[in-house]
Amino acid sequence: MNEAIPFLEKGKRLSRYNGGITLVIDLAREFIKRLGEYVRIICLSTDSVQIFVGQIAYGASKAAIETLTRSIAMEVGKYGITVNCVEPGPTQTGWIDEDLEKAVKSQIPLGKLLQPQDIADAIVFLASDRAETVTGQGIKVSGGRAL
Numbered sequence: 805m806n807e808a809i810p811f812l813e814k815g816k817r818l819s820r821y822n823g824g825i826t827l828v829i830d831l832a833r834e835f836i837k838r839l840g841e842y843v844r845i846i847c848l849s850t851d852s853v854q855i856f857v858g859q860i861a862y863g864a865s866k867a868a869i870e871t872l873t874r875s876i877a878m879e880v881g882k883y884g885i886t887v888n889c890v891e892p893g894p895t896q897t898g899w900i901d902e903d904l905e906k907a908v909k910s911q912i913p914l915g916k917l918l919q920p921q922d923i924a925d926a927i928v929f930l931a932s933d934r935a936e937t938v939t940g941q942g943i944k945v946s947g948g949r950a951l
Contacts, residue, residue: 828869832876836883843885844931847873851893851946870942877940886939888930892923893946913948 828847835843849866870889877887894900894908895918909915926945929935944950 828872828876832880832885832887836880836885843880843883844935845876845880845885845887846927846930847887847889849889849891849942851891851944851950873942874940881939884936886930886935888935888938888940889942890923890926890930891942891944891946893918893944893949895920895923908949911949912946913951916947918945918947 828845832843832845835845847869849869850863852863870891873887873889880887893912896905897920900908900917905917909917923945926943930938930943
């Protein structure tokens with residue numbers, strides 16, 4: 805692991821305007837140094853990144869995370885590192901009232917809002933040995949919404 809990793813070399817940094825993207829690269833560098841071959845990098849985005857009406861900058865930042873996920877996966881795969889992105893749909897964490905729930909559920913083929921545990925289950929899978937060959941993927945956890 806002593807060889808240089810071109811895109812992770814100190815000094816070769818992305819613009820600091822998006823700290824989240826730079827943070828992922830910095831974390832990848834540290835993980836490679838400290839953890840050796842078993843590294844799982846799991847990013848979070850959203851299920852509706854393709855079209856995000858009314859929140860263009862937010863949608864663009866999530867699209868950037870998904871592209872970064874694929875790009876880093878290509879760069880670090882040779883080290884046995886996997887990089888994936890979980891893309892949750894509408895999740896009931898207390899902020900969705902009854903009216904919004906009715907409107908949103910009609911857009912979800914499985915007909916129910918997600919619970920935080922649904923997202924956690926996907927993350928646990930991606931972090932496990934069972935996902936050792938899954939990399940560069942965006943995993944929608946959305947009940948089929950925004951396919």
